[in-house]
Amino acid sequence: METQKLIKPPVEVRYAEELEALRAHDQGKRPVNWQMSPEAVRTFILGARKPLEYNGKTYLIEKKYFGNDALVERCIVTLAGNRGLMLVGEPGTAKTMLSELLSAAISGCSTNTIQGTAGTTEDMIKYSWNYALLLAKGPVREALVPAPLYIGMEKGILTRFEEITRTPAEIQDSLISVLSDKVLNVPELEDGSFLFARPGFNVIGTANTRDKGVNEMSSALKRRFNFETVMPVREAALEKEIILKEVGALAAASQIEMEADEDVAELLASTYHELREGVSSYGHRIDRPAAVMSTAEAVSVYYQTMIAGYYYGGGQISVDTLVQNLVGAISKENKDDLEKVKAYFNTVIRDRSDKEGGVWKRYYEAKKWLK
Numbered sequence: 224m225e226t227q228k229l230i231k232p233p234v235e236v237r238y239a240e241e242l243e244a245l246r247a248h249d250q251g252k253r254p255v256n257w258q259m260s261p262e263a264v265r266t267f268i269l270g271a272r273k274p275l276e277y278n279g280k281t282y283l284i285e286k287k288y289f290g291n292d293a294l295v296e297r298c299i300v301t302l303a304g305n306r307g308l309m310l311v312g313e314p315g316t317a318k319t320m321l322s323e324l325l326s327a328a329i330s331g332c333s334t335n336t337i338q339g340t341a342g343t344t345e346d347m348i349k350y351s352w353n354y355a356l357l358l359a360k361g362p363v364r365e366a367l368v369p370a371p372l373y374i375g376m377e378k379g380i381l382t383r384f385e386e387i388t389r390t391p392a393e394i395q396d397s398l399i400s401v402l403s404d405k406v407l408n409v410p411e412l413e414d415g416s417f418l419f420a421r422p423g424f425n426v427i428g429t430a431n432t433r434d435k436g437v438n439e440m441s442s443a444l445k446r447r448f449n450f451e452t453v454m455p456v457r458e459a460a461l462e463k464e465i466i467l468k469e470v471g472a473l474a475a476a477s478q479i480e481m482e483a484d485e486d487v488a489e490l491l492a493s494t495y496h497e498l499r500e501g502v503s504s505y506g507h508r509i510d511r512p513a514a515v516m517s518t519a520e521a522v523s524v525y526y527q528t529m530i531a532g533y534y535y536g537g538g539q540i541s542v543d544t545l546v547q548n549l550v551g552a553i554s555k556e557n558k559d560d561l562e563k564v565k566a567y568f569n570t571v572i573r574d575r576s577d578k579e580g581g582v583w584k585r586y587y588e589a590k591k592w593l594k
Contacts, residue, residue, distance in 0.1 A: 230476070231476075233323075233327070233332075233333050233334050234323045234324055234326075234327035234333045235327040235331055235332060235333055238267075238327070240280070240282065241267070241282055241284060242258075242259075242267065242327070242328065242331075243277070244275045244277035244278075244280075244282045245259060245263050245266060245267055245275070245284065245328075246258060246259050246263070247277050248263075248275055248277070249262075249263040251263060254303045254422070254423070255379075255422035255423060256330075256379040256380070256421060256422045256423025257303075257329050257330075257423060258328070258329060258330065258331045259328060259329070261299045261300070261303055263328070264299050264325070264328040264329055265295060265296060265299060266284055267284065267287070267324070267328045268286075268287055268288050268295055268321075268324045268325070268328065269286055269287075269288065269292055269295055270284050270285050270286035270287070271283075271284040287320075287324055288317060288320065288321055288324060289317075289456065289461055289464070289465050290316075290317065290321075290453065290454070290456070291453075291454065294451055294453070295321070297449075297451060298310075298321070298325060298451055299325070299329075301449040301451075302325065302329060302381065302425050302427070305405070305425075306402075306425075306447065306448060306449050307398075307402050307425060307426040307427070307428060307447055307448040307449070308325075308425070308426070308427045308428070308448065308449055308451065309387075309427075309428045309429075309430065309445075309448035309449065309450045309451070310322060310427065310428070310429045310430075310451055310453050311429070311430045311431075311432055311450060311451070311452050311453070312431070312432060312452050312453035312454060312455075313431065313432055313433065313455055313515065313517060314431050314433060314515045314517055314519075315455075315515055315517020315518060315519035315520050316453045316454065316455050316517060316518070316519075317453065317518070317519070318429040318453050319385060319429055321453065322383050322385075322427045322429055323383070325381070325427060326380075326381045326383055326427065329380075329381055329423075330380035330381045330423065331380075332380055332381075333383070335371045335374055335375055335380060335381065335382050335383065336371060336382075336383040336384075336385060337370070337371045337372070337382065337383065337384045337385065338385050338386065339384060339385055339386040339387050339388070339389045339390040340386070340389050340390065341389060341390070341391070343389075343390040343391070343394055344394065345394060345397050346370065347370055348370055348371065348372050348384075348394065348397065348398075349370050349372050349373055349397070349407060350367050350368060350369050350370050350373045350409065351367075351368045351370065352366055352367060352368060352411075353366050353367075353368055361413065362411040362412055362413055363412070363413065364412065367409070367411075367412070371383075371384075372398075372401060372407065372426075373407060373418065375420075375424050375425075375426070376401070376405070376407055376418055376419075376420035376421065376424050377418060377421065378421065378423075378424075379420070379421030379422055379423035379424050380423055380424065381423075381424070381425055381426070381427055382424070382425075382426050382427070383426075383427050383428075383429075384398075384426055384427070384428040384429070385428075385429050386429060386430065386431065386434070387428045387429065387430050387440070388430040388431070388434045388438050388439065388440060389434060389438065390438060391438055392438050392439075392441065395438065395440055395441065395444055396441055396443070396444060398426065398444060398447070399441075399443055399444055399447060401420075401426075402426060402444075402447035402448075403447060405419065405420035405424065406418065406419050406420065407420075426448075428448060433515070455499060455517065455518065456496070456518050458496075459489075459492050459493050459496040459497075459504070460492075462492040462495065462496055462518050462521065463485070463488050463489050463491075463492035463493075465518055465522070466483075466488045466491065466492055466518070466521055466522050466525055467483050467485065467488050469522045469526075470483050470488075470522060470525050470526050470529060471483055473522075473526050474526075474529060477530075479529065479530065479533050480533075481529060481532065481533045481538050483525070483529065483540075484540040486581070486582045487525070487528075487540050487542065487545060487582060488525060490582060490583060490586050491521055491524065491525055491545065491549075492521065494521075494549070494567075494572075495516050495517075495518065495520070495521040497509060497567070497571065498511060498512055498516050498563075498564070498567060499511065499516035499517075503570075503571040505571065505574060505575075507570055507571050507574075509563075509566075509567055509570075509571065510563040510566060510567075511563070512553055512557070512560035512563050512564065513556060513557045513559075513560055514552070514553045514554075514555070514556045514557060514560050515556075516553075520552055523552065524545065524548045524549055524552050525545070527548045528540055528541065528544050528545045528548050531544045531548075532544065542582065542585045542586050542589050543589045543592060545586075545589070546586070546589040546590070546592045546593065547592045549564070550564075550592060550593060550594075561593060561594075564593060565590070565593045568587060568590040568593060569590070572586055572587045572590070573587055575587075576588075
């Protein structure tokens, strides 16, 4: 599979050579059916200090998840045991990315995924039937169409369940017996009504705290998971680094030959960080918008601005375009948030404009687009 022909290559494809090099050097103990040891999984996600030599090439394993290293270690340990892993937190805190990285490293497959919605049904999780074959041959394995949970149990790989709290309660609760007993009842089959999970099977779920109360998980289901809370990035400098890294990868994938502007990335990272935290670097108290001020949203705003600059701006990042995209991102949920951003510009950005000038002055002047 050629990555340049895919809009978003799966993790196991994007980092195929890196994963192969890690497996070749891996001397650690591996849980049954894992493609690499927990130590190597950690290295893949959090990076290595020393490069690896493999097949005549040098591979520097870079850090892919910018968050709590101890949380990553706990996630790996959870998946090595018999309990499911539930990643919870604000939208845009890289829960999905972390689950993809874990799945790719452990199982070699990050695409065995259930996308939870209000319309998710049990057959989308477990299995359905090819009705032409069902009518012709009856309820045989050949006529069964496995869904991600069935595939995970049959192959001994991880199953990812995204946005689990968006699904109806009865769909969530269909996981209880699977997570408890590691067995799936298939009563329609004539030659055996149970599928027993192979070693290596487990479930990684994700849930947004903003969806709390939509379809709250039952206590019985919660007890089958170890919960880990993924927190937003707490440092503006780290947020800037993430923006530059992710935008660079997106630009390369889209063949956009344009360098990211570090100064613009810094002011965008500062804006998102300060509006999310409710306090500026100068100590101003800020009314926090109701909108999701996530790092992922900041990456999207910057990338949209870069695309506009590439096609319409002579290859230059426009601060005016940045503010226009910022308005669209912030005001999509609550129009009142725009007034909070105006107040932020009239205090925090004005002060930084006076003290630092340059891009901050242009940023303050672009407040005319806050309407």
